[in-house]
Amino acid sequence: MEPNWALARKRRNLEERARIMQSIRAFFIDRNYLEVETPHRLPGNAPEQHIDPVPSPPWFLHTSPELGMKRLLAAGYERIFQICRCWRQGERGRRHLPEYTMLEWYRAGCDYRSLMEECEDLFCALVPGRSLTLEGRAVDLSPPWERLTVAEAFSRHSDLTPQQALAAGRFDEIIALQIEPWLGRRRPTFLTEYPSACAALARLKPGNTEVAERFELYVAGVELANAFSELTDPAEQRRRFEKDEGARRAAGKPSVPLPEKFLAELETLPAAAGIALGIDRLVMLLCDLQTIDEVVAFTPEDL
Amino acid sequence: MYSCADLKKGLKLMIDGEPHVIAAFDFTKPGKGQALYKCKLRNMITGSLFDRTYRSGESFEPAALEDREMQYLYQDESGYVFMDNKNYEQVTLDEATLGDDKFFLRDNMDVKILLFNGRGIGITLPNFVNLRVTEADPWVKGDTAAGNNKPVTTESGYTLAVPPFVEAGDLIQIDTRTGDYVTRVKE
Numbered sequence: 338m339e340p341n342w343a344l345a346r347k348r349r350n351l352e353e354r355a356r357i358m359q360s361i362r363a364f365f366i367d368r369n370y371l372e373v374e375t376p377h378r379l380p381g382n383a384p385e386q387h388i389d390p391v392p393s394p395p396w397f398l399h400t401s402p403e404l405g406m407k408r409l410l411a412a413g414y415e416r417i418f419q420i421c422r423c424w425r426q427g428e429r430g431r432r433h434l435p436e437y438t439m440l441e442w443y444r445a446g447c448d449y450r451s452l453m454e455e456c457e458d459l460f461c462a463l464v465p466g467r468s469l470t471l472e473g474r475a476v477d478l479s480p481p482w483e484r485l486t487v488a489e490a491f492s493r494h495s496d497l498t499p500q501q502a503l504a505a506g507r508f509d510e511i512i513a514l515q516i517e518p519w520l521g522r523r524r525p526t527f528l529t530e531y532p533s534a535c536a537a538l539a540r541l542k543p544g545n546t547e548v549a550e551r552f553e554l555y556v557a558g559v560e561l562a563n564a565f566s567e568l569t570d571p572a573e574q575r576r577r578f579e580k581d582e583g584a585r586r587a588a589g590k591p592s593v594p595l596p597e598k599f600l601a602e603l604e605t606l607p608a609a610a611g612i613a614l615g616i617d618r619l620v621m622l623l624c625d626l627q628t629i630d631e632v633v634a635f636t637p638e639d640l
Numbered sequence: 641m642y643s644c645a646d647l648k649k650g651l652k653l654m655i656d657g658e659p660h661v662i663a664a665f666d667f668t669k670p671g672k673g674q675a676l677y678k679c680k681l682r683n684m685i686t687g688s689l690f691d692r693t694y695r696s697g698e699s700f701e702p703a704a705l706e707d708r709e710m711q712y713l714y715q716d717e718s719g720y721v722f723m724d725n726k727n728y729e730q731v732t733l734d735e736a737t738l739g740d741d742k743f744f745l746r747d748n749m750d751v752k753i754l755l756f757n758g759r760g761i762g763i764t765l766p767n768f769v770n771l772r773v774t775e776a777d778p779w780v781k782g783d784t785a786a787g788n789n790k791p792v793t794t795e796s797g798y799t800l801a802v803p804p805f806v807e808a809g810d811l812i813q814i815d816t817r818t819g820d821y822v823t824r825v826k827e
Contacts, residue, residue: 339823342803346789387674427645427675430667509673514693517670537672553671563671588697 375405520555539565564612652703659703743798
């Protein structure tokens, strides 16, 4: 039998992937971040209406390491990062794998704006030339990158306001189909100030509680990272979890236990910000590849 | 009934009373938002292509199609002719319906023909077919790096990428579902 050629021909991408992972670790270690590991198997994840965990009876595989990371923050670990596998049921597409690699980092004493700058710094460290060529088009990585609010993006690319789109149940599809393709084309875009209804674990903006201190990073139309100024109010977090859990039950999804230890320890969480960045998509971008399949040794279909 | 989780390339659905096949499929999901299932659908009767995006929770009727074992006979000006060996009924498919599959048809090949109201509208080939390479650049000595590739052309006129050691005259196995090279066949 000949060697598996489809696997052999991924060598350049897998070598680049390893180099990127090593550079990311070096970047954070150099900035005094502590690399941590948290359990991949949990009694329950943070309830999210549109994210389904993979059961690992009697528990679940984590959909993100966020709960464990924030418990570390609350215990006084002020700068932490983790690179780990996450699992999300049913997510398979050109840019989605049900098992994928996430980079998350958290920092005490800062807000989401500092994380935007840190994203810019990370890219400059990974791409010293500060320019990418994606499908023949140049993307300029020199900071500062574009900061665009969700409201501005809707006024550019849609006839609805974010509030009207939410009321019509069309917010997500307008973002995905009408707005995303335009984001980060010439230089990366931070899409910021999400409506408070889409805040998840983010703090509302002081002075304008209509919106949350949350951003998503887009490069060449690809959603790469999601970040918040962290919500530190346990009562408010519980209300949001219960609302999302209620929406899950109403949609006939299995109910999950609320993360009670996390909620209790949230009380000692300092002002902080955190971000989750998809490593597979980052490698896709840095290698100018069109599908996530090309940056992993094995897809679920290969097993 | 199918749910969104069943959607994938090649799935056949009934839409407005006519069979459609998903020609291209992508799953996408903005941020923490709702999943969207982007389909490029082909009407299996008219051949027309259009885009449609579905959201989780929607359901779909499977296409009412008959899959019948038939044998490839020959090609003439009307198209590609297949016969059911049980009742000698013949069905003709045109070139557009076959697409790239026309490169993988061999004489007397056993295939499955998709029928809608007695009319042939699609074909399923065996998963693997062996074809002889007729045109290939010679193997450059020293090019042994795993993962390199070069284009070759087969006896049926199909062009594909293969490892550098494949040469003209070699028999190669091709996966008809993807059109990709699998392995050299020992003779």
